[in-house]
Amino acid sequence: PQEAQWVDAPVMAARDRVDPSGWVEEAARAFLEGDHRRVATTLERIARRFLELGRVADAQAAIESRGRYLRSGHLDRNELNKLRRLAST
DSSP states (O other): OHHHHOOOHHHHHHHHHHHHHHHHHHHHHHHHHTOHHHHHHHHHHHHHHHHHTTOHHHHHHHHHHHHHHHHHSOOOHHHHHHHHHHHHO
16 A cells, blocks of 8 residues: 555656657647647647646647647647657656
């Protein structure tokens, strides 16, 4: 019980990088598949994770990416690369 609740800090740090990175790739796949709802919700999920991690500026950048996507319906390579960079740090 007590041991089951303990999690190694490096494992948690790795998870916190992997989840957003995977979600960026999920948003890209969703865009290519034309699943606009999934793109928007995935970008929101990325922003929420950044907020959970206390990365307010990165969360704001993800929120802005989502807003641009919702206005234009387009998720370009530059936007994805920016999100990839944020997710990998």
